[in-house]
Amino acid sequence: MHTTKPRVLLRGCRFVVTMDDGRILEKVDILLEDGIIKEIAERIDEKDDVVVNCSDYVVMPGLVNCHTHAAMVLLRGYYDDAELHVWLNKMWEVESRLTPDIVYLASKLAILEMISTGTTAFVDMYFFPQATAKAAMEMGIRAYLGPPFIDIILDRKEVMKELESFIKQYEKHELIRPIVNVHSIYTCDEETLLAAGELSNRYDLLYHIHISETRKEVFECKKKHGVFPVEYLDRLGVLSERTLLVHLGWVTSWEIELIRERKAKVVHCPTSNMKLATAGFFPLKEMLAQGVAVGLGTDGPASNNSLDMFREMKTCVLLQRNNYWRTDVGAYDALLMATAEASKILGIRTGMIRRGHLADLVLLNSKSLRMMPLRKDNLVSNMVYSATGGNVVMTIVNGRIVYDRSRHEELLEEAIRISERLNNFIAKGH
Amino acid sequence: MHTTKPRVLLRGCRFVVTMDDGRILEKVDILLEDGIIKEIAERIDEKDDVVVNCSDYVVMPGLVNCHTHAAMVLLRGYYDDAELHVWLNKMWEVESRLTPDIVYLASKLAILEMISTGTTAFVDMYFFPQATAKAAMEMGIRAYLGPPFIDIILDRKEVMKELESFIKQYEKHELIRPIVNVHSIYTCDEETLLAAGELSNRYDLLYHIHISETRKEVFECKKKHGVFPVEYLDRLGVLSERTLLVHLGWVTSWEIELIRERKAKVVHCPTSNMKLATAGFFPLKEMLAQGVAVGLGTDGPASNNSLDMFREMKTCVLLQRNNYWRTDVGAYDALLMATAEASKILGIRTGMIRRGHLADLVLLNSKSLRMMPLRKDNLVSNMVYSATGGNVVMTIVNGRIVYDRSRHEELLEEAIRISERLNNFIAKGH
Secondary structure, three states: OOOOOOOEEEEEEEEEEOOOOOOEEEEEEEEEEOOEEEEEEOOOOOOOOEEEEOOOEEEEEOEEEEEEOHHHHHHOOOOOOOOHHHHHHHHHHHHOOOOHHHHHHHHHHHHHHHHHOOEEEEEEOOOOHHHHHHHHHHHOOEEEEOOEEOOOOOOHHHHHHHHHHHHHHHOOOOOEEEOEEEOOOOOOOHHHHHHHHHHHHHHOOOEEEEEOOOHHHHHHHHHHHOOOHHHHHHHHOOOOOOEEEEEOOOOOHHHHHHHHHHOOEEEEOHHHHHHOOOOOOOOHHHHHHOOOOEEEOOOOOOOOOOOOHHHHHHHHHHHHHHHHOOOOOOHHHHHHHHOHHHHHHHOOOOOOOOOOOEOOEEEEEOOOHHHOOOOOOOHHHHHHHHOOHHHEEEEEEOOEEEEEHHHHHHHHHHHHHHHHHHHHHHHHOO | OOOOOOOEEEEEEEEEEOOOOOOEEEEEEEEEEOOEEEEEEOOOOOOOOEEEEOOOEEEEEOEEEEEEOHHHHHHOOOOOOOOHHHHHHHHHHHHOOOOHHHHHHHHHHHHHHHHHOOEEEEEEOOOOHHHHHHHHHHHOOEEEEOOEEOOOOOOHHHHHHHHHHHHHHHOOOOOEEEOEEEOOOOOOOHHHHHHHHHHHHHHOOOEEEEEOOOHHHHHHHHHHHOOOHHHHHHHHOOOOOOEEEEEOOOOOHHHHHHHHHHOOEEEEOHHHHHHOOOOOOOOHHHHHHOOOOEEEOOOOOOOOOOOOHHHHHHHHHHHHHHHHOOOOOOHHHHHHHHOHHHHHHHOOOOOOOOOOOEOOEEEEEOOOHHHOOOOOOOHHHHHHHHOOHHHEEEEEEOOEEEEEHHHHHHHHHHHHHHHHHHHHHHHHOO
16 A cells, blocks of 8 residues: 555645745645655646645645554543543553554554544554554554553563664654653663663654653652652753653743753643643743744543544643633644644654645645634634544645545445454453 | 424434433434424334434434524634734624624524534524524524623613513524523623513523623622622622523632522533633532533634534533543533533423433434444543534434534535625625
């Protein structure tokens, strides 16, 4: 699958939200060739291209989900709203039986939801990343993957070995990028945190870690190490421009300064933080004021329980406004986080519609009850606050059409077959 | 339109979420006749009914939007995220030019969004309620309407006259219910608040009022009247079982007691409160603990910017969890608020799927990427946290099919025509 890469001509786009200095273009053609945006012009002559009539469509950069556990879609809604320890036990009961095949199927189901709602790349942390890689390659989405360091479950040396082999296998892959996944400072000891850091340095890979998610974590870090979590990472020497810090609901102002100094990257998961009542608050305004690159993540579909990045953008703004009692952060900021800022984090040329950039694009149907009445002046607002992933009609990754709503039914049939197998797997434990 | 009322047979429903003591039925038939739920049984023989094959569908009670300003869809995204005073000025500039025709068109566009996302009834406050009534009757949705008391704009005596004529006209209407709309305690003087109360008593109508939305409002009330806003209403004698209090972001604990004692009803608008950064916090847990009937509202589409009650339910839970640092309020609570609790507020027998109740129902497609894998045990969770109004395939009000996704394109064409006229109207002001 996805071996041919025809030229794709997006003809007569109603609007193009470039995320390039706020520019919104109208009635232009966009030519995609060899995985990149080859040309943007009023009129481009077609050759033997795939031509998409975009007169009703809004073209925007693909959305990046900077933190998830895709295969946890298996556990969507499972014992939801139960007491936290009941929920965690029930989850673990199922997770302890996981196989690569189940992770493959669940990843595929999650990716189907992602591509159909406009996500073109995701950063993942879960068991059996080979299985998720297989699903991602089949569906044509960009995936940032690696086996997780988590001492309480997996042997460090095994994970190191697996990671090295994963790196070798995907070194040159155009869609799959290896990363160093480190579960947390409370599930990994110092030796593990350091070993992971060493691999991150040696291979120049993201060091992706959950940090300062709960009050308990922060208090225990302070008690055990005498410093706050981000300070702790810095003391170990693993806070760098490669570090991708997820959650930070309990981060201090001086840790934010440290993040800026070290040029570390950050992911905010508003829905998950709210739904799990982890409390604390992600200080987005302070992060942005310091020029820290902040992306958005849905977190796993068992704690969200959606992979729709449109919903995440809206929730991000709502949460900031609720907690600051101010309207500083707005629709365009959220859209930046999900596109151009995320690309900075991943270090790839997506997130912006500009000649020479990678052709990771999403087409929205502007003829939608949700977004009417639509004009250029309310477009960004309606995309972030009114649209959902349901407005996506086409998703393009690396110049290839990976989702086309006109063929939604076929994907749905596949999803139904997968769901049945996942439900059987869950039932087996009972 | 909508003059015939055929029997409708919902055949082989995959799941029926009754909201009746938590019961979820599987593989049953539901017969609708004369606007009510006539029968629920394993197998119902058909006569000359409209038969809907529901083997892939989840049947649930229709959602009630307990507070909105539907026609403000005209201003969706208009100068959004601008400074508050800029936004309000720009809004008012357009609103001052409103005509009944524009309100009719905008109401229709809003109702199209509502019925296509599962809303079967809405409580509205806006100018030219006759125009909104016309749109509601044409679309077949239940609407609670009345001219607004707002001294700074409209003359009290004129509003009283208009309301009395509105009441006479719709006294016996099966879908349109007159209500007493009172904008707020800071835009209406005591005489108006009392006159409105008198009409509410005399005709036994809801007394629908914005209250304790902002800190400023509460402080000024305290300064001017020596008491908090709900106390003030009580002192005037207009706090009763007919009072519908909207927002209450700054309500005190003793006002909640007063609300319980007077059996007043309450509407929570989480998205609007967050987006407008009105701050404060709606104490849902305390309200529920006191047995107060609480409904959910989107507020106007200019401050939300969506009319999708599915999104509102999720945001309601997220907000509570964020502010309480607890998970007490869950998916089922939110669904109750949008259905059975809302029906208590409106005083009608909807919100529950039970023999003899009004046939206001919504059909969701269970074969949706958003909701998979789906089982009985995760159904409610997936409906509230994962689904959106985009999962709605059919909406039934008073036994009539008012929305059928297979005919979505026709509605869309109408919406596009309306949008063009609304955009022209906005442009005229420039």
